[in-house]
Amino acid sequence: MATPARELPFRDETFRDDFTFKNSPQTVLRAPFPFDKDSYMYAVNMELHKDGRAGTAFEEPIDVDEHYVSEMRDRALVLDEDPLRCQSLPHMTLAGWDTLELLMSCKAASYPEWFSLERDGDRWHWINRPLGIDDTFTFGDETTLPYGPLEYITRQAQGDFCVLDERAGNLWMDAGIVTTQADWSLDFDIGMNFFEWHAPVPLAHERGVFTRALKYLLSVQQANPARRLNWTMTVNPRLDTSPENYHKWGPENTHITPENVADKLFLRIELQSFWRLPRSNALLFPIRCYFLSMRDLTTVPKWATRMHRVLKTLPPEIASYKGLDHYREIAIDYLAAFDDGQETTAGPFPD
Amino acid sequence: MSSAIEPSIKSRPVYGTLKPATAPAHLIIADADGGKAVLDLATAAPTSFLPNAEICYIPGKADHSVTLEALGAARFYTGPSIAAMLPRLKRTFERMHMGTQIYLAGSESLIGLAMKTAMEANIDFEAIQTEHRGSLARRVQCVHCKGITEGVTTQPVTCAHCGLLLLVRDHYSRRYAAFQGVNINAEDPSDIPPKEEVFT
Incomplete structure (x- = not known):
């Protein structure tokens, strides 16, 4: 290889069974904390996804962090158990190639020490050093890859990926890979339009959030990707909180106690971004998951304070929909000790 | 009111009332009390309607097949169950002429399964008319x-x-x-x- 492999900082950890996942202090500080004020309500909180602040998860268009290699191992385990987690309706193959191109070119540009892409016409040479992949293939020819283009590249990219077809003034969930989700099923929702797949979300429809969000998304242009943050909470750093396996992980929702809340309960942040794809005109919708334990939050006084206030004032419908009812009070009690009652500074970033 | 479906979330199907469309051909699929919606449709339709119509009907728990057959549509099929009808329906959708209007009436299962079969034949579900009658199972x-x-x-x-x-x-x-x-x-x-x- 032309580039000497530098010592990789990737952690060897698990997101199931013994749950050895852990953030380094630097990773906590760069997290995309989702609250820009001391309360929360659904909103169309879209912004441009470019020129991100240095030292944050927004710095590169497709963020790669210390959890990369272990997250990809977890994804492979999920797909072995349940191949329905990656699906693509027949008309979405071109959008799969668009996705492959976008992710390969972003990663190679942002992290040349880890990824490289060389193109000679349709002959492409892709190297992924962290995962030990070195493949040459023909762009557009599925027989030259071990998986379809969408599955091939998203087995090498953190976060879930939905590929939305645009037709009749709506967006249709017609392809995706979903193994790190907050309790929704790609297999059930594939083929649905924007309003249908969001149907179970309470309050937001009545507030016009989805109508405005769709309007915004339909206007996303190639040069201007967009992003928004969403959040929920998860017991244990389990990436695969799928409805498919809910009967297996559901009991853990009752396992939070005042003694274990600091390390067992996690703020689960979704960095959602939206990319217009050039050939298919589809919209790529990556949903990247970041975990912060309650203890991680307390290392940033502003975040612990804010999390405490958000949980205290959260509308009960939202708390129930997000599944927080078993442990919300325990988390509030734990975080109260870190809230000095003072006003917090504007915006989401640490002081 | 023929249907007792409460307003609900956005993915929950909503149904209308069948109305004769201006179309060269009509494909009507119904079960049980959906037969009554087909009778209402035929009553409201012009004389050119039934000679260009095919009716597929599953009697289920409320058999209107005698009345429906007596309407004199160009083709009339009746079968023992929705599942038994689906292979035939698949073929019918595949060979259907452009512009044929599809009407579905009856139980949610009948409407849903016929629509699924139509979608698998690349028919736009939004062009299909539906009317719910009878069971909410x-x-x-x-x-x-x-x-x-x-x-x-x-x-x-x-x-x-x-x-x-x-x-x-x-x-x-x-x-x-x-x-x-x-x-x-x-x-x-x-x-x-x-x-x-x-x-x-």
């Missing part, structure tokens, strides 16, 4: 094992495949023609809520 897909339980009338319901006790949601998939079932007592399997007849 649901097809429910277990999100855990993926098996489908037919004719669900209770909340919750036991999955006919894996045996988990399922909450029947209003979240609906046209691809599966099914509502979503999610384990209702995953957090505490010893908590077993009683089943109530709600989808009748």
Whole structure:
């Protein structure tokens, strides 16, 4: 290889069974904390996804962090158990190639020490050093890859990926890979339009959030990707909180106690971004998951304070929909000790 | 009111009232009390309608087949069950002429399964007319094992495949023609809520 492999900082950890996942202090500080004020309500909180602040998860268009290699191992385990987690309706193959191109070119540009892409016409040479992949293939020819283009590249990219077809003034969930989700099923929702797949979300429809969000998304242009943050909470750093396996992980929702809340309960942040794809005109919708334990939050006084206030004032419908009812009070009690009652500074970033 | 469907979430199907369309041909698919909607449709239609119409009918628990056959449509089919009709329906959709208007009437399962079959033949579901009559019994897909339980009338319901006790949601998939079932007592399997007849 032309580039000497530098010592990789990737952690060897698990997101199931013994749950050895852990953030380094630097990773906590760069997290995309989702609250820009001391309360929360659904909103169309879209912004441009470019020129991100240095030292944050927004710095590169497709963020790669210390959890990369272990997250990809977890994804492979999920797909072995349940191949329905990656699906693509027949008309979405071109959008799969668009996705492959976008992710390969972003990663190679942002992290040349880890990824490289060389193109000679349709002959492409892709190297992924962290995962030990070195493949040459023909762009557009599925027989030259071990998986379809969408599955091939998203087995090498953190976060879930939905590929939305645009037709009749709506967006249709017609392809995706979903193994790190907050309790929704790609297999059930594939083929649905924007309003249908969001149907179970309470309050937001009545507030016009989805109508405005769709309007915004339909206007996303190639040069201007967009992003928004969403959040929920998860017991244990389990990436695969799928409805498919809910009967297996559901009991853990009752396992939070005042003694274990600091390390067992996690703020689960979704960095959602939206990319217009050039050939298919589809919209790529990556949903990247970041975990912060309650203890991680307390290392940033502003975040612990804010999390405490958000949980205290959260509308009960939202708390129930997000599944927080078993442990919300325990988390509030734990975080109260870190809230000095003072006003917090504007915006989401640490002081 | 012919249908007792309450307003619900955005993925839950809503149905209308069949109205004769201006079209070169008409394909009408119904079950049980959906037959009455077909009679109303035929009554409202011009004389050119029935000679260009095909009616496919599954009597189920409310048999209107004698009256429907007597309408004198160009073709009339009756079969013993929705499942038995689907292979024929698949072929009918594949060879259907452009511009044919499709009408579906009856139980949610009949409407859902006929629409699923039409979509698999690349027919736009939004061009299909629907009218709900009769049973609100649901097809429910277990999100855990993926098996489908037919004719669900209770909340919750036991999955006919894996045996988990399922909450029947209003979240609906046209691809599966099914509502979503999610384990209702995953957090505490010893908590077993009683089943109530709600989808009748």
